[in-house]
Every structure is written in C-alpha cells, then in structure tokens.
Amino acid sequence: MSDTKFKVVITGATGGIGQEIVKLLAPKASHIVLVGLFEAELNALKTTLKLKNAHVVGGNINEQSVRQKVKALCESLGGVNLLINNAGINDFDLYENQGEAIIQRIVEVNLLAPMLLTHALIPLLKKEPRAQVINTGSIFGYIGYPGFTAYCVSKFGLRGFTQALKRELGDTKVSIRYFAPRATQTKFNHDNIVLMNKELGNAMDAPEVVAQAFMKFLGKSSGEKKLGFKESFFVFMNKLFPEIPEKSIIKQLPIIKKYLSK
Numbered sequence: 695m696s697d698t699k700f701k702v703v704i705t706g707a708t709g710g711i712g713q714e715i716v717k718l719l720a721p722k723a724s725h726i727v728l729v730g731l732f733e734a735e736l737n738a739l740k741t742t743l744k745l746k747n748a749h750v751v752g753g754n755i756n757e758q759s760v761r762q763k764v765k766a767l768c769e770s771l772g773g774v775n776l777l778i779n780n781a782g783i784n785d786f787d788l789y790e791n792q793g794e795a796i797i798q799r800i801v802e803v804n805l806l807a808p809m810l811l812t813h814a815l816i817p818l819l820k821k822e823p824r825a826q827v828i829n830t831g832s833i834f835g836y837i838g839y840p841g842f843t844a845y846c847v848s849k850f851g852l853r854g855f856t857q858a859l860k861r862e863l864g865d866t867k868v869s870i871r872y873f874a875p876r877a878t879q880t881k882f883n884h885d886n887i888v889l890m891n892k893e894l895g896n897a898m899d900a901p902e903v904v905a906q907a908f909m910k911f912l913g914k915s916s917g918e919k920k921l922g923f924k925e926s927f928f929v930f931m932n933k934l935f936p937e938i939p940e941k942s943i944i945k946q947l948p949i950i951k952k953y954l955s956k
C-alpha cells in the first residue's frame with residue numbers, strides 16, 4: 695500500500711493513543727474518518743490539528759446507525775483501505791463487584807463493535823487493491839490479569855477475531871492485524887492504576903511512543919505486534935509455562951486489591 699494513499703477510518707480518535715496516531719497518519723492519508731463518542735470533540739481535534747482531509751462521525755460505535763454513517767461516508771469519499779479499531783474502555787475492579795451493565799459494555803465496545811464495524815466495511819475493503827484492518831488489542835489480550843477480567847476477555851476475543859478473520863480472508867488482499875500496547879499514560883488509566891503500576895514496577899508508555907510503534911507496525915507485514923520486551927517475554931512464558939507467570943501474578947494480588955479498594 696503506497697504511503698500517500700491511505701484512506702483511513704479510526705475509532706477512538708479523540709483518545710490518548712488515537713489522537714497521537716491521527717497526528718502521524720493524517721499527513722499520509724488522502725482522507726481520514728475520525729470516529730468518537732462526541733462530534734464536538736472530534737471537530738475540535740480536526741481544528742487543533744488543522745486537518746483538511748479529516749471527516750468526523752460522532753456517536754456510540756455500538757449503534758448500527760453510527761456504523762452505517764461511517765460506511766456511507768467512506769463510500770462518498772471513495773473507499774477505505776485502513777480501518778483502525780481503536781476505541782476501547784476498561785473498568786478496574788474485581789469481576790464479582792462489577793455490575794452486569796459494565797461487563798456487557800466492555801465486551802460491546804472492545805469486541806462486538808470492532809467485529810461489526812469490520813463486517814460493515816469488508817465489502818469496501820475488498821474493493822481496494824490492498825487493505826488492512828488493525829485492531830488495537832492489549833498485552834491483556836494474551837495474559838489474564840486480576841482487576842481486568844472482563845477487559846482481558848474482550849481483548850483475548852479481539853485477538854481470536856483477528857486470527858480467524860485473517861485466515862478467512864487469506865486469499866484476498868485484505869489483511870487483519872493485532873496491535874497490542876502495554877500500559878499507556880492516557881485517561882484510560884485512572885490514578886489508582888498508575889499508582890499500582892508504579893508499585894509493581896510496570897512500565898507505562900507515553901501515547902506518542904505507542905503511536906510511533908503503531909506507524910512502524912503499519913509499514914510491516916507481521917500479523918501482530920506486542921509492545922515492551924518484559925511484557926512480550928511474559929506473554930511467551932504465559933503461553934508455554936502458564937503456571938510461572940500465574941504464581942507471580944497471584945503474589946501481586948495484595949497490591950492489586952489495595953488499589954482496588956481505594
């Protein structure tokens with residue numbers, strides 16, 4: 695895919711990671727569709743970044759009407775060859791203490807919405823000489839972690855979706871890929887998570903660094919990218935010898951629970 699011809703849809707464009715990706719990607723795009731909850735915030739982003747090639751769709755990505763708006767806009771703009779499913783939410787809490795509504799919302803926003811938006815846009819993606827879907831996953835899409843059970847489920851699921859659809863579209867020019875940041879300094883992580891990460895010695899990336907890694911990944915053909923050497927090693931161990939990371943995670947429980955109760 696030529697660098698100058700990206701035709702982009704990005705969800706979660708107003709978020710910490712989304713904004714930084716938009717900054718780097720917009721100059722390489724013929725058009726970029728910014729999707730987020732609030733149209734006013736998307737327009738403010740467009741103005742601040744002076745994006746002449748940006749178009750906005752505000753609304754809840756879980757609503758079919760919003761996804762159809764995105765599709766119609768892409769059709770009117772001449773297509774889409776890069777869909778970035780980046781919107782996401784979390785809720786740091788013990789699973790047993792979470793209400794049904796938030797568990798459902800996490801799965802809807804993080805898993806079902808990317809599945810359905812991809813489904814809506816596949817016909818357009820297939821019309822392109824080459825196209826790709828990049829799903830923003832997480833290191834927690836490989837490692838189950840306390841306090842993030844529903845979130846981990848959503849990101850494991852997103853990885854499964856990525857793998858299955860990648861294979862299903864293996865005889866087309868559409869590739870489906872998984873980009874997995876580690877903890878990142880955005881509003882996604884409230885103060886307790888930041889303090890817990892500090893006490894546990896977990897690194898947190900700046901969103902600018904994550905966006906740079908995303909751009910590198912965009913230029914490559916690998917199916918997935920995990921950020922962080924220590925985290926990638928943990929993922930490797932979790933796959934081969936899950937009892938080893940499990941022991942150390944269970945040892946962390948008192949610290950995790952301390953920040954959950956604050």
Ligand SMILES: NC(=O)c1ccc[n+]([C@@H]2O[C@H](COP(=O)([O-])OP(=O)(O)OC[C@H]3O[C@@H](n4cnc5c(N)ncnc54)[C@H](OP(=O)(O)O)[C@@H]3O)[C@@H](O)[C@H]2O)c1
Binds near residue numbers: 705710735
């Ligand atoms: N931050 C981390 O530690 C971390 C680590 C690994 C992976 N990730 C993943 O990276 C992605 C971006 O996270 P971030 O850190 O940039 O989070 P963020 O700053 O909270 O941004 C999340 C974005 O998603 C949008 N959004 C949430 N629910 C939506 C919905 N129903 N419909 C449309 N848009 C919706 C938000 O809109 P508003 O701005 O209007 O709320 C915001 O633009 C997520 O998928 C997250 O799971 C984050």
